[in-house]
Amino acid sequence: xxxxxxxxxxxxxxxxxxxxxxxxxxxxxxxxxxxxxxxxxxxxxxxxxxxxxxxxxxxxxxxxxxxxxxxxxxxxxxxxxxxxxxxxxxxxxxxxxxxxxxxxxxxxxxxxxxxxxxxxxxxxxxxxxxxxxxxxxxxxxxxxxxxxxxxxxxxxxxxxxxxxxxxxxxxxxxxxxxxxxxxxxxxxxxxxxxxxxxxxxxxxxxxxxxxxxxxxxxxxxxxxxxxxxxxxxxxxxxxxxxxxxxxxxxxxxxxxxxxxxxxxxxxxxxxxxxxxxxxxxxxxxxxxxxxxxxxxxxxx
Amino acid sequence: xxxxxxxxxxxxxxxxxxxxxxxxxxxxxxxxxxxxxxxxxxxxxxxxxxxxxxxxxxxxxxxxxxxxxxxxxxxxxxxxxxxxxxxxxxxxxxxxxxxxxxxxxxxxxxxxxxxxxxxxxxxxxxxxxxxxxxxxxxxxxxxxxxxxxxxxxxxxxxxxxxxxxxxxxxxxxx
Amino acid sequence: xxxxxxxxxxxxxxxxxxxxxxxxxxxxxxxxxxxxxxxxxxxxxxxxxxxxxxxxxxxxxxxxxxxxxxxxxxxxxxxxxxxxxxxxxxxxxxxxxxxxxxxxxxxxxxxxxxxxxxxxxxxxxxxxxxxxxxxxxxxxxxxxxxxxxxxxxxxxxxxxxxxxxxxxxxxxxxxxxxxxxxxxxxxxxxxxxxxxxxxxxxxxxxxxxxxxxxxxxxxxxxxxxxxxxxxxxxxxxxxxxxxxxxxxxxxxxxxxxxxxxxxxxxxxxxxxxxxxxxxxxxxxxxxxxxxxxxxxxxxxxxxxxxxxxxxxxxxxxxxxxxxxxxxxxxxxxxxxxxxxxxxxxxxxxxxxxxxxxxxxxxxxxxxxxxxxxxxxxxxxxxxxxxxxxxxxxxxxxxxxxxxxxxxxxxxxxxxxxxxxxxxxxxxxxxxxx
Ligand code: NA
Ligand code: NA
Numbered sequence: 001x002x003x004x005x006x007x008x009x010x011x012x013x014x015x016x017x018x019x020x021x022x023x024x025x026x027x028x029x030x031x032x033x034x035x036x037x038x039x040x041x042x043x044x045x046x047x048x049x050x051x052x053x054x055x056x057x058x059x060x061x062x063x064x065x066x067x068x069x070x071x072x073x074x075x076x077x078x079x080x081x082x083x084x085x086x087x088x089x090x091x092x093x094x095x096x097x098x099x100x101x102x103x104x105x106x107x108x109x110x111x112x113x114x115x116x117x118x119x120x121x122x123x124x125x126x127x128x129x130x131x132x133x134x135x136x137x138x139x140x141x142x143x144x145x146x147x148x149x150x151x152x153x154x155x156x157x158x159x160x161x162x163x164x165x166x167x168x169x170x171x172x173x174x175x176x177x178x179x180x181x182x183x184x185x186x187x188x189x190x191x192x193x194x195x196x197x198x199x200x201x202x203x204x205x206x207x208x209x210x211x212x213x214x215x216x217x218x219x220x221x222x223x224x225x226x227x228x229x230x231x232x233x234x235x236x237x238x239x240x241x242x243x244x245x246x247x248x249x250x251x252x253x254x255x256x257x258x259x260x261x262x263x264x265x266x267x268x269x270x271x272x273x274x275x276x277x278x279x280x281x282x283x284x285x286x287x288x289x290x291x292x293x294x295x296x297x298x299x300x
Numbered sequence: 301x302x303x304x305x306x307x308x309x310x311x312x313x314x315x316x317x318x319x320x321x322x323x324x325x326x327x328x329x330x331x332x333x334x335x336x337x338x339x340x341x342x343x344x345x346x347x348x349x350x351x352x353x354x355x356x357x358x359x360x361x362x363x364x365x366x367x368x369x370x371x372x373x374x375x376x377x378x379x380x381x382x383x384x385x386x387x388x389x390x391x392x393x394x395x396x397x398x399x400x401x402x403x404x405x406x407x408x409x410x411x412x413x414x415x416x417x418x419x420x421x422x423x424x425x426x427x428x429x430x431x432x433x434x435x436x437x438x439x440x441x442x443x444x445x446x447x448x449x450x451x452x453x454x455x456x457x458x459x460x461x462x463x464x465x466x467x468x469x470x471x472x473x474x
Numbered sequence: 475x476x477x478x479x480x481x482x483x484x485x486x487x488x489x490x491x492x493x494x495x496x497x498x499x500x501x502x503x504x505x506x507x508x509x510x511x512x513x514x515x516x517x518x519x520x521x522x523x524x525x526x527x528x529x530x531x532x533x534x535x536x537x538x539x540x541x542x543x544x545x546x547x548x549x550x551x552x553x554x555x556x557x558x559x560x561x562x563x564x565x566x567x568x569x570x571x572x573x574x575x576x577x578x579x580x581x582x583x584x585x586x587x588x589x590x591x592x593x594x595x596x597x598x599x600x601x602x603x604x605x606x607x608x609x610x611x612x613x614x615x616x617x618x619x620x621x622x623x624x625x626x627x628x629x630x631x632x633x634x635x636x637x638x639x640x641x642x643x644x645x646x647x648x649x650x651x652x653x654x655x656x657x658x659x660x661x662x663x664x665x666x667x668x669x670x671x672x673x674x675x676x677x678x679x680x681x682x683x684x685x686x687x688x689x690x691x692x693x694x695x696x697x698x699x700x701x702x703x704x705x706x707x708x709x710x711x712x713x714x715x716x717x718x719x720x721x722x723x724x725x726x727x728x729x730x731x732x733x734x735x736x737x738x739x740x741x742x743x744x745x746x747x748x749x750x751x752x753x754x755x756x757x758x759x760x761x762x763x764x765x766x767x768x769x770x771x772x773x774x775x776x777x778x779x780x781x782x783x784x785x786x787x788x789x790x791x792x793x794x795x796x797x798x799x800x801x802x803x804x805x806x807x808x809x810x811x812x813x814x815x816x817x818x819x820x821x822x823x824x825x826x827x828x829x830x831x832x833x834x835x836x837x838x839x840x841x842x843x844x845x846x847x848x849x850x851x852x853x854x855x856x857x858x859x860x861x862x863x864x865x866x867x868x869x870x871x872x873x874x875x876x877x878x879x880x881x882x883x884x885x886x887x888x889x890x891x892x893x894x895x896x897x898x899x900x901x902x903x904x905x906x907x
Contacts, residue, residue: 190645
């Protein structure tokens with residue numbers, strides 16, 4: 001069979017490197033019986049439409065940023081809740097708790113999750129040193145979803161909406177003064193061109209997920225299906241390793257290019273944790289039962 | 301019937317124009333808030349949540365709602381250079397064929413846009429921004445715009461055949 | 475079916491549909507559907523719906539109707555007329571006179587807008603009626619507008635440089651800076667062409683009014699003040715940090731309304747007419763854009779652009795030969811697909827070739843933009859041609875003929891930056907690593 005696989009991120013991003021390897025593994029394991037063409041960087045289907053395109057059978061398999069679906073069910077967004085899971089160990093534990101719930105939710109959309117790989121832990125980009133939460137007060141803080149907006153407000157910052165392509169210009173002109181993203185995203189976008197300080201606060205560890213259309217998957221013969229699952233398991237293990245390595249490599253890249261990489265002070269972390277707890281309490285009021293069960297399971 | 305159809309084309313055109321005005325007002329509102337935040341005396345956080353999402357959806361709605369209005373005013377681009385060199389009889393045949401082909405394509409697009417909207421409603425698809433917007437709402441407007449366009453093309457096909465001459469105004473200078 | 479046979483069938487289909495007078499957007503959709511039917515098993519209808527929806531909601535696209543509305547208001551408020559009256563005494567001695575307004579007007583507007591369609595629509599709305607009324611030759615009016623509007627892509631901000639920067643992980647800030655000198659070079663080349671034309675055919679440039687004394691000239695220049703305020707306001711709002719490039723379009727609309735009010739030409743009827751005019755023009759452009767997007771997605775499914783690029787990769791060419799081959803590929807693809815699609819569909823194959831050949835990816839981004847600029851003015855699918863047909867009623871083939879010299883100038887610019895890569899890389903090199 002020939003499958004098309006739209007992915008949102010460019011070729012050099014480690015997620016895409018991993019996916020290309022995944023496609024090669026399947027091609028080799030099936031002797032070309034299943035040939036997956038990877039369409040990277042949103043070149044075939046835009047990021048926001050990938051899930052629905054796989055669901056509708058327009059393409060058979062695809063990748064997207066899992067918490068993009070947080071507005072559909074809070075369960076998809078637990079990995080982007082600030083200061084819930086902040087290390088790879090925690091992230092792994094959270095994914096173990098999240099996976100059965102997500103599998104069930106996606107099954108309703110005729111989708112089967114194959115594997116998920118985390119981004120490096122999210123850090124803080126600013127143009128001055130941030131020693132305490134008070135230093136964030138009044139800063140224009142890039143927020144693109146409800147959780148981030150809440151976070152910015154609780155930190156006393158001004159949530160500001162800036163679309164990805166406008167980020168460099170927005171920093172240069174002061175339209176935005178702080179953002180949270182991974183060291184990969186920062187290094188790939190040459191963040192040192194417009195921002196001076198990076199504080200690895202490890203706010204959360206979000207994931208990309210690879211899903212396959214249920215009907216397309218079931219149309220494969222037994223041997224091919226197990227080849228896909230095997231390659232997926234390998235890709236997940238490889239992806240987590242790549243992500244960990246990426247964290248160190250890209251943080252070093254930020255430093256080499258003249259950015260001040262400042263380890264967060266105990267005071268800052270304590271303040272941020274407090275905000276995280278407050279958010280968690282409010283989140284409990286509105287989240288779905290499934291989402292709450294994930295967090296309860298994780299907290300065990 | 302004639303009045304009703306023309307009313308629909310103009311009405312959807314006006315609605316589309318209203319949406320463009322609304323985008324301007326929304327974005328201007330955000331710029332004013334930015335101005336106040338930057339230079340104003342108050343220590344406040346002023347943003348219109350998800351304004352870029354709203355602007356994008358209004359843009360899609362506006363673009364599709366104006367399709368029929370733009371068609372009836374000769375606003376959609378086509379190459380007329382070759383057509384102007386052929387005999388009137390052939391010209392008419394070609395005009396009817398273009399209209400019918402357009403109607404078929406627009407009808408096809410309308411049908412699948414309807415399916416997409418329906419699926420989006422069934423599954424509860426949401427926008428991913430600060431405010432969760434059910435996607436079927438803007439998608440329904442896009443679908444409506446395509447349906448009106450299909451209607452306008454069928455209407456024009458019938459009128460052109462009846463009149464025996466092209467009905468659309470030509471914007472071409474040469 | 476072999477790729478080459480399929481390409482031939484698709485090109486022929488598109489040409490026949492367009493030649494028969496099928497609306498451009500429908501012709502693109504039908505060609506895309508045929509491509510998928512011939513070379514892919516993907517379901518056409520659902521993918522058409524996904525593309526129509528997904529490509530019509532972009533935030534960056536929201537600037538388009540607003541800039542077009544700004545142009546409509548300026549036209550109806552006599553502000554554009556005033557601008558020409560104010561400029562005319564100053565350009566008296568420059569061969570080609572007011573034709574340079576198209577070149578410089580587009581260059582200035584390009585500093586605000588990232589798209590060449592918006593640039594053509596806004597500047598053309600004002601300049602075409604003025605220049606035609608003053609008796610400038612149609613060919614030059616259309617050609618300078620079509621050619622200069624492509625600067626919208628090269629002079630920052632630029633949508634295409636953002637797309638390239640994101641897809642290849644180049645710094646967007648550096649790409650923007652890299653576009654400045656080549657952009658200015660093109661402005662100079664276009665202007666030089668206008669001067670050359672005017673010197674060769676002095677009788678075709680309409681004579682102007684009497685030479686004015688300096689004081690009168692300055693007095694006449696007073697009419698330029700509103701337009702200067704408008705430009706300063708729009709660019710200023712970006713650099714003050716209160717507006718993103720898309721937001722700035724709304725600032726332009728508001729300022730043009732204020733200026734129209736100040737010169738007494740504002741009325742409800744005028745606003746309504748401007749809004750309805752902008753609705754038609756932006757709907758026309760948006761419809762073709764989604765049609766082009768569908769053809770481009772269809773090409774992604776068929777794999778044709780990928781295969782062509784891979785075919786070039788197999789030839790193992792030297793850097794100069796590689797660039798020559800790619801230029802031919804992009805010019806050919808650019809005739810039938812819109813420029814951004816060409817970049818999106820081929821980067822995955824082309825970037826590894828470029829890096830292997832030792833070509834600087836930053837420089838390559840600028841090269842690519844100039845090549846994409848060419849595709850904006852080559853028939854049958856060239857967005858500047860569509861916009862200008864919409865504005866003037868002149869058929870796209872007629873506009874394309876007028877724009878041919880500017881296509882050749884762009885080709886010359888590609889050669890120049892290839893021989894002197896510093897034109898693109900010098901300014902960004904000042905930014906450090
Ligand atoms: Na520009
Ligand atoms: Na072209």
